[in-house]
Amino acid sequence: MNASEQQKLADLIARARTGNLEAWGDLYREFAAPIFRFCRRSLPAREDAEDATTEIFMKVREKLGQYDSSRPFQAWLYKVAANHCWDMLRRRRIRQDLETEGVEEMPLEHPDPSQLDQLLEQRSSQDMREALAKLPSRSRMALVLRYYTEMSYDEIAESLGLRRNFVGVVLLRARHQLREALAGQANSQGAAAGRGQ
Amino acid sequence: MSHIDNSGRGRNEGHVDEMSCLQYLEGLLERPRALEFSAHTEQCSDCRALLRALERESKLLSFALREQEEPVPARLLAGPARERTPWGWIVSFGLAASGAYWVWTSIIDPWQAQLAQAGFGGSDLLSTLFIQSALWKGWDTMWTMVQALAVISLGLVGFLLLRRTLRRWNTIALMMTVIVAALALPLGVSAIECHKANTNYTLPADQEVKDDLLVSGQTVRIDGTVDGDLFIFGQNLTVNGHVTGDVISGGSMLAINGTVDGNVRAFVGVLNIHGKVGKNVMEFGGTMLADSQSEIGWGVILYTGDVTLEGRIGRGITGRMGHASLDGFVGGDVSFKVNDSFDVGPHAQLLGKVQYTGPNQPAVAAGAKLINPIDVNIEAKTSNPDYIFSGMSLWHKLLFWGAAFIFGLVLLFIAPGFFDETIQTADRFGVSLGVGALVMIATPVLACIACFTVVGLGVGISTALLYLIALYGSKVFFAAWLGRGIFNWGRSKAGNAGPSEQQSFRTVTASGAMVGHLALGLVIIYAIRMVPYVGFWLAILAVVWGFGAMSITLFNRMRHGAVAI
Numbered sequence: 095m096n097a098s099e100q101q102k103l104a105d106l107i108a109r110a111r112t113g114n115l116e117a118w119g120d121l122y123r124e125f126a127a128p129i130f131r132f133c134r135r136s137l138p139a140r141e142d143a144e145d146a147t148t149e150i151f152m153k154v155r156e157k158l159g160q161y162d163s164s165r166p167f168q169a170w171l172y173k174v175a176a177n178h179c180w181d182m183l184r185r186r187r188i189r190q191d192l193e194t195e196g197v198e199e200m201p202l203e204h205p206d207p208s209q210l211d212q213l214l215e216q217r218s219s220q221d222m223r224e225a226l227a228k229l230p231s232r233s234r235m236a237l238v239l240r241y242y243t244e245m246s247y248d249e250i251a252e253s254l255g256l257r258r259n260f261v262g263v264v265l266l267r268a269r270h271q272l273r274e275a276l277a278g279q280a281n282s283q284g285a286a287a288g289r290g291q
Numbered sequence: 292m293s294h295i296d297n298s299g300r301g302r303n304e305g306h307v308d309e310m311s312c313l314q315y316l317e318g319l320l321e322r323p324r325a326l327e328f329s330a331h332t333e334q335c336s337d338c339r340a341l342l343r344a345l346e347r348e349s350k351l352l353s354f355a356l357r358e359q360e361e362p363v364p365a366r367l368l369a370g371p372a373r374e375r376t377p378w379g380w381i382v383s384f385g386l387a388a389s390g391a392y393w394v395w396t397s398i399i400d401p402w403q404a405q406l407a408q409a410g411f412g413g414s415d416l417l418s419t420l421f422i423q424s425a426l427w428k429g430w431d432t433m434w435t436m437v438q439a440l441a442v443i444s445l446g447l448v449g450f451l452l453l454r455r456t457l458r459r460w461n462t463i464a465l466m467m468t469v470i471v472a473a474l475a476l477p478l479g480v481s482a483i484e485c486h487k488a489n490t491n492y493t494l495p496a497d498q499e500v501k502d503d504l505l506v507s508g509q510t511v512r513i514d515g516t517v518d519g520d521l522f523i524f525g526q527n528l529t530v531n532g533h534v535t536g537d538v539i540s541g542g543s544m545l546a547i548n549g550t551v552d553g554n555v556r557a558f559v560g561v562l563n564i565h566g567k568v569g570k571n572v573m574e575f576g577g578t579m580l581a582d583s584q585s586e587i588g589w590g591v592i593l594y595t596g597d598v599t600l601e602g603r604i605g606r607g608i609t610g611r612m613g614h615a616s617l618d619g620f621v622g623g624d625v626s627f628k629v630n631d632s633f634d635v636g637p638h639a640q641l642l643g644k645v646q647y648t649g650p651n652q653p654a655v656a657a658g659a660k661l662i663n664p665i666d667v668n669i670e671a672k673t674s675n676p677d678y679i680f681s682g683m684s685l686w687h688k689l690l691f692w693g694a695a696f697i698f699g700l701v702l703l704f705i706a707p708g709f710f711d712e713t714i715q716t717a718d719r720f721g722v723s724l725g726v727g728a729l730v731m732i733a734t735p736v737l738a739c740i741a742c743f744t745v746v747g748l749g750v751g752i753s754t755a756l757l758y759l760i761a762l763y764g765s766k767v768f769f770a771a772w773l774g775r776g777i778f779n780w781g782r783s784k785a786g787n788a789g790p791s792e793q794q795s796f797r798t799v800t801a802s803g804a805m806v807g808h809l810a811l812g813l814v815i816i817y818a819i820r821m822v823p824y825v826g827f828w829l830a831i832l833a834v835v836w837g838f839g840a841m842s843i844t845l846f847n848r849m850r851h852g853a854v855a856i
Contacts, residue, residue: 126363127359127367144364144708147367204338204341207337211347219351219355
């Protein structure tokens, strides 16, 4: 976002904070799509993502007065969205997976790079998303926060209620789970191709 | 946190661990450790390879997460509602309400009154036509319009209350289940005796079946007594005995020579009545003959080719037919719409009013006794299959348009994602048409099979009702697709949109625009329907197309379920 766009956004936010409905509408339309995509990546079903997007913007409208305009608006918006989605998952008890498993064990492995290369070879974005959908909620959420919203480790720790030192472990474990899911996909595709011959 | 293992154990032998690689990539290592790491990787090809692989993994992950491969739901893109007077909605609702009122007062209510005169009174239209006492004893008390509307309204209220706590499709599924369960609740488990004969079946004269009886065969003959309802299907069907309940029949020919205490509902080529029917007779088929010995206690409703009624009918007659001949006693009103001719024989005694609509003057024999003169309405014969709309004014068409528009808006409001996806699916017109034709034919067949397996009666009737709603809805989806296509075409012709913009418009359609597309599409469809012959078939094509797109979307949604994009 260049300087003029940032200024335009700041003006929009300032007008929305005063209760200007048109400005709020423009702000909503500007960010509805990325927030929906964030929710879609974080939550298990499309309907959840649709509902969550609406609810997040209701919260944002309520809390817009609390937004510190010296910080990037997107970062604040994603933080609100992350908290909301994580709360949703917690309410539905979806995130109980792995919650009891310790994250304090640091995996100090050195995987075979050629195997990793081979696994990633010819994997499409769709494969990646399907594999992501199979991950436990916390792992998926951590990857989304890091690689979609580009949150810092501190922000991820705050959003997921983790100690800062464990964020790296959670992310690394999430990558391992993702690789397992990708390997599983590759095996099942290979088996299907074998049956087809 | 950087960790270079010099212990010589396992794969870490002299290499940097994966965690440190990641932190190095993300710039999280402190400077001295980062320098140490950098120096190591300059000399270690294995660690360099791992770094490259992890970087590639991060990029793939980032790209997969950010790719915009799925359309954002239209209702989300539309944004918060502006606080303005919704004149469009007010006018549309007004039209829809007027349309519903007109349909009720001009079509359903008079028809129901005619049916009541014909002896089908005492309950609502649905139960009268299809269900009253013959298929299910509880329907005539349960299925009044008010009750049905109350159940559906409760379902909608439940949907609105629950949609905050449950996922939308779960909520819809739950509500549909509750509604179906509510409608099916009073369904008693009734015993039925079933016989399927390859050629002939005969219930001997000295035998009595103490349950309902379901028989199918080439020739079916009931000489004995059925203490319940009789369901018979086949080529030659004859009832010489006594049926205490109703007779439901389908096939080539049905002859009632004995006594039926209840109703006769026939879907046969030829219906001959020589005996006695206690209540009503309803025939959808080719020919009906009730000879001078026949007795029908209540009324007759007919949608047939040729009709000859020479016996005694306690109440009235109503229907539409090719040729009608009356030469017996009729206690109630007669209301005919005849496509060919109408004769009143010398032995006719018609005690009620007689309303006749047809292309020729009726021929009344000298000895016929009519209490009232025949109310004749001469109307030219029409072979246009679109006759339903033949007498309809532009105003009525507008009302129908309003009703369809409101239906579409409700769909758009309840399931915007589904609506949007269906319209995009309609782009694949070949598949949509093929699937539409297949599902349109298969669904009623399956519903009928479910009905006649008795246990699945509730499921069969529910499926049939949903099928009818879906048929109506398919027109709406097609209209929105058509409207969108025309709108996009107009934009491209006007040069307002570049290719990339047009492409994105396909997937990012705001619901406000969607409403406009729907309205435009419906106007075009109703306009095309006014074209004789061609309009009718184009409308059928639109329905099949929309039905197919809807079926494919539904199938895709069910298949992918909760899998993330």
